[in-house]
Amino acid sequence: MNITHVAAGVLYNAAGEVLLSSRPAGKAYAGYWEFAGGKVEAGETPEQALRREFAEELGVHIVRARAWLQKIHAYEHATVHLHFFRVFSGDWHGEPTAKEGQDLAWQRAGAYSVSPMLPANAALLEALAVPEIFSGCLKHGLHGENYRIVPPNLFSRADDALLLDADTPVPCKLTPRALWRVVANRAELAQAHDADALLWRADGEAGALSLLAVLKDGVSVPVAAYANKALCDRFGGAWQEAGLHALAVQTERQNV
Numbered sequence: 442m443n444i445t446h447v448a449a450g451v452l453y454n455a456a457g458e459v460l461l462s463s464r465p466a467g468k469a470y471a472g473y474w475e476f477a478g479g480k481v482e483a484g485e486t487p488e489q490a491l492r493r494e495f496a497e498e499l500g501v502h503i504v505r506a507r508a509w510l511q512k513i514h515a516y517e518h519a520t521v522h523l524h525f526f527r528v529f530s531g532d533w534h535g536e537p538t539a540k541e542g543q544d545l546a547w548q549r550a551g552a553y554s555v556s557p558m559l560p561a562n563a564a565l566l567e568a569l570a571v572p573e574i575f576s577g578c579l580k581h582g583l584h585g586e587n588y589r590i591v592p593p594n595l596f597s598r599a600d601d602a603l604l605l606d607a608d609t610p611v612p613c614k615l616t617p618r619a620l621w622r623v624v625a626n627r628a629e630l631a632q633a634h635d636a637d638a639l640l641w642r643a644d645g646e647a648g649a650l651s652l653l654a655v656l657k658d659g660v661s662v663p664v665a666a667y668a669n670k671a672l673c674d675r676f677g678g679a680w681q682e683a684g685l686h687a688l689a690v691q692t693e694r695q696n697v
């Protein structure tokens with residue numbers, strides 16, 4: 442199969458908004474909103490392609506980009522392997538300028554006002570609303586800004602995300618905003634193919650290192666590392682560099 446590699450970036454401003462751009466006239470899906478980026482050229486890494494596309498399309502110079510999710514999507518015209526990056530405020534400079542006739546809009550993650558969005562990006566746009574810091578435990582749930590992930594017995598609101606083990610069926614009466622599965626190794630990861638997001642439970646150094654290896658291979662859904670504060674302090678930077686979405690710091694009082 443012929444696969445086109447594409448690099449795209451989620452650019453953040455100081456207010457925490459993300460930049461979307463519309464596809465210019467003449468391209469497939471003209472007028473649809475997407476993240477700035479484009480095809481990876483021969484001899485380039487995805488990150489190099491991202492830097493080039495951001496300079497060409499937006500006049501933005503990227504200082505540091507963090508790997509995020511990877512998606513494979515089959516379009517009528519091509520199958521694309523998308524490499525998404527996040528570029529946080531402070532990690533870029535320049536004034537984003539539409540250099541290719543596109544429209545630009547800063548948007549609050551989860552409260553988008555532009556449309557239509559590129560259909561392939563739906564899960565990604567939802568993933569951006571997942572906060573980057575959680576705290577709590579598996580038994581009582583994990584809490585982040587405007588977001589909570591709870592086990593079935595605590596599920597009470599339509600905007601709750603549901604926390605389940607890798608092999609527990611979703612209770613049919615529940616319709617969570619997202620399904621999070623708890624995994625601790627590659628075998629459980631392989632079972633969790635229906636998850637919208639993953640909570641990687643790292644109990645010690647071995648678990649922390651295997652999470653790092655999984656992230657380096659590339660992940661297609663947001664991953665939060667569930668670990669005690671000491672492990673989060675020790676591995677947090679390396680995990681985030683490799684594509685971790687969030688840290689879920691295990692609170693002291695529990696032991697599950």
Ligand SMILES: Nc1nc2c([nH]c(=O)n2[C@@H]2O[C@H](COP(=O)(O)OP(=O)(O)OP(=O)(O)O)[C@@H](O)[C@H]2O)c(=O)[nH]1
Nearest residue numbers: 447449468470475476477478479480514521559561562
């Ligand atoms: N830039 C970008 N492309 C995306 C995103 N999501 C997604 O499915 N794609 C797909 O990835 C492909 C990117 O190709 P492109 O046409 O933007 O790349 P390009 O600027 O290098 O195109 P060109 O060679 O026609 O000038 C398209 O099929 C596009 O639909 C996204 O968020 N951003």
